[in-house]
Amino acid sequence: VEFIDLPNQDNLEQIKSKVSNLKSDLACFIFEPLVQGAGGMLMYNADLLSELIYHCKKENVLTIADEVMTGFGRTGKLFASDYLTNKADLMCFSKGLTGGTMPLGITTCTQSIYDAFLHDDKLKTLFHGHSFTANPVACAASNASFDLLIQDKTTVNIQRIMAKHQLFALEIKDNPKLKDVRQQGTIIALEWDTEATSYFNNIRDTLYNFFLSKNILLRPLGNILYIMPPYCISNDDLDYIYNNIKIALSKF
């Protein structure tokens, strides 16, 4: 596995060269579109990703969008890929697929990939099945969750959370305890200015326990504190979280 840096205007050409140099060894380019989740809620520009996908297509490298965390409204649009002008060949979904209630994942692909496995010869089968493939209860939960997701009032809720996050970001962005405040859709992330940004930063436990004592479940990624609320969260609950973050900023 080769890793690339988070794309930006300065390193994009370098990343494209790397893809071109490695293409004969590359099965695919896999990415979390717009927001890298467990990596630290790292956010990057949709146009740069579109350009990278275009480059991969030109070099015949398959592209896979991991929409597990970003899908189903999380980034503001129905899918993060909806911000892109070039789309991935394969896409992975889970989490929001069932509204987080039931274990389920889906992988989608383009027609040409599907057709590669469509054949009278059984040896052309995609031999991937597992014990709970298409579990009917999970599929029913997914359908029910999707019905809720595409309601107008859910769209309004997502817009409401985005707007409130934006206001909160403005309010705290110059706080000296913070190195960065970033937001994409319903996700807002605060990077605590600590010695080193790391998944293992000990401030994680301090913050986690502080918020838990306030009956708020936040799970910082090291020194990255983030809010990723359910779309039904009330303004009062959001304000309660924001206020406690301000208290945490004054304490830690």
Add this chain to the structure above:
Amino acid sequence: VEFIDLPNQDNLEQIKSKVSNLKSDLACFIFEPLVQGAGGMLMYNADLLSELIYHCKKENVLTIADEVMTGFGRTGKLFASDYLTNKADLMCFSKGLTGGTMPLGITTCTQSIYDAFLHDDKLKTLFHGHSFTANPVACAASNASFDLLIQDKTTVNIQRIMAKHQLFALEIKDNPKLKDVRQQGTIIALEWDTEATSYFNNIRDTLYNFFLSKNILLRPLGNILYIMPPYCISNDDLDYIYNNIKIALSKF
């Protein structure tokens, strides 16, 4: 990955030599205990497996029992590993864990493996979590299913199915259409005597559609027809399946 043949009295020493020769390259020995499921419901002797596990332990090769299909009463005892005098270091469970109702899997390990990840240094963590780890609804289903499984009446049901399978095996074992009839616990498998035993044998579709037309869902593995019923199946339903198998034997 190195594969070994199904163990028998004749090849056991050869398999043990293979393990000894490869041991420096072996991470582990993984097996389905007593019954290889999708491989064709291949059944083998518990004592031979115990001897192989003992040999692996002696050679410092970890052993993993895949009890996904064999666990939770399927082979007659609570776990197939309960037939073994030597136990695996790790065990995998799913399917019967929730009675097949909800997606869930569990991996267990010995204390010494657990302790290898127990450390103040976070870098010693077993970094394996996923979106739906320990889904609470699936865990509740698993607890409820286990409560049912350990009831006396379930034990009686399992014994009843085993005894009926044994009688049916005796009844059909000399049928000229069959190359083999084998049974372990609540699983009975009939190997149709076709040109070649294969997952791709076309008799699969013939048998599948015949039984479906009789409102019986059986999913042959090529020319291997098997019954793996829920423990609550009635004697009448079992007899109905047996009778239709006899019809199939006269037709195909």
